[in-house]
Amino acid sequence: MIRLFVNDELKAGAPIAPGMEASRYLIAVMRLAIGSEVLLFNGRDGEWRATVVDPDKRRCRLTVGSRVRAQETGPDLTLVMALVKRGRLETIIEKAAELGAARVQLVLTRRTNADKANVERLQAIAIEAAEQTGRLDVPEILPPVKLSKLIEAWDSTRRLMFCDETGGAPVLQALSGAEGGPWAILIGPEGGFDPEEAERLRAMDCASVVSLGPRILRADTAAISAMTLWQASVGDWRG
Template identity: 60%
Template sequence: MIRLYVRADLAPGTTLTPTPEQARYLTGVMRLFLGSELLLFNGRDGEWRATIAEVLKRGIVLRAEEQVRPQAFGPDLELIVALVKKSRVETIVEKAAELGVRRVRPTLTRRTNVEKVRLDRLDAITEEAAEQTGRLDVPAVDDPARLDAILDGWDPARRLMFCDETGGAPAFAALTAAGPGPWAILIGPEGGFAPEERERLLGLPFTTAVSLGPRILRADTAAIAALTLWQAALGDWDR
């Protein structure tokens, strides 16, 4: 059944108007009609069975009928990723949403070559990924921030998986030894971390430095590999 992310509150009998783009998708692409059923979620109220209650000249009205799944969240995992080219950033954000990340934090490092990002585009990508994967929440995407600023405001209760291109412990073993809890994964720019950044990261008590193997990976490949390893070691794949 088609799933749709909405921002309105959901409760029995609630009616809402989807965006024009969503309405065109439901009626023009998916060929739904008056009375057709679909699933709605907003990241707060669980998942709801809904129907198309009205078909208007320039849109439709949806009505929430009953909750079919209570609200649930995945693991407390963040992805901190240095900005790279637009297409690769979009791939990283899409795959992060598919792999269960709760928050994406774009960062600017010493060797970052890109400083701007379209947050509206990335938000749309996370929403589509959440609809497709069946998750009940949509990961947040932050404004880009300097890596030093992120580390200055770090909560030490959150472990940091530092994907160190110069070496580190085997990822799966290192993660298993560190154990569960709130985590973040840090992926650097395609030029690698500057020596002073690496030195600071390795000196932080909450950092677990890991290797992603003997090959040099592009940022998008590294992000997918790191998220997969973390999910296999500490995530919710056994549910």
Template identity: 60%
Template sequence: MIRLFVPEPLAGGADLALSVEQTHYLVNVMRLQPGAELLVFNGRDGEWRAVLAQAGKRGGRLAVAARTRPQQLPPDLDLVMALVKRARLETIVEKAAELGVRRVRLITTRRTNADHIKVARLQAIATEAAEQTGRLDVPEICEPVALDRLLDGWDADRALMFCDEAGDAPDQPWGGDTGRAQPALAALAAPPGGPWAVLIGPEGGFAPEERTRLRGLPFVTPTTLGPRILRADTAAISALTLWQAALGDWRP
């Protein structure tokens, strides 16, 4: 059944106004007719069954019927993502939403080399992914900030999985004892609990001074994603998958 995110409060008997864009999507893209049923959610009140009561060129209306699922939230996991080229960043945001992150926190680093981004477009991509994957919330896409500023204001109760792929000894497996950190699954072999974040760097990697600062912070867990250097989008998807399998809602 089609799912639609709406910002308004949801309750049985509520009458919701649809925007022109939402009405166009339901009627012209998904081919719904008045009287058709769909599911709606707002990230606060759970998921509800609704009926398309009216549709026209100036918008439409939904009649909310009964709740189908109570509100649930995914594990408290953030993705901290350095800006990369627009197409790859859009893929990362889409997959992060599919993989259950609560927030995507964008950062700039010494080696950031990216197109101009529009956070509103990334938020729309995250919303569409949430609608399609059945989750009951939409991840927040945060405005970019500098890495140093992010770390200055970091909540030390949130563990940070730092995917450090530089490697000081590239001729040795895993980068050597002083290069890349311990494998991700070993680093995540800890009792679950508490908020986490995954940090992925830019296409050129982190600068030496950034790696030094990150490795010296008590809330940071340096990890490696294997013996190969991964593209930023592959690294983000891989790291989130490993975290969900080890500590998230993929566990039995």
């Protein structure tokens, strides 16, 4: 069944009017008609069944029925991602949503090879990925900040898995015995971290410095690998 993220409050009998793009997708692309059912979620109220009552492809209308799943929250995981080229960054956002990240904080480092990001488009990609994966929330995409500012304002209660291309402990070893709670994974730009940046990161009391293996990984591969290993060790893949 089609899943759709909405910002509206979800409760039995509530009318929902998706935007033009969502309406066109439901009616013109998926060819839903009066009486067709979809699943709705908003990240707050769980997942609800809804019925098409007006199949206008420019502004269709739905009526909310019964709740099928209560709201759930995933792990408190932030992916801190240096800006990379658009195509790879979009892939990273999609996979971060699929792999359960709660948010993605974009960051500017000294060797970042991109200087801007279309946060609105990246958020739309995250929403689409959340719709397809069955999760009941959508990761928040946060605008880019300088790495130095991020380090200065870091909440020390959030553990940091610093993926350092110059070396560190194997991930599974570094995370052995680690517990859940607030975590972040930091992936640098394709040019790597500046030595001074790496030194500051290694000096953080909350940081676990890890290696992602003997081969040089592109940023998107590194992000996916790191999140996968973290989920298997500390996150909600443990059953």
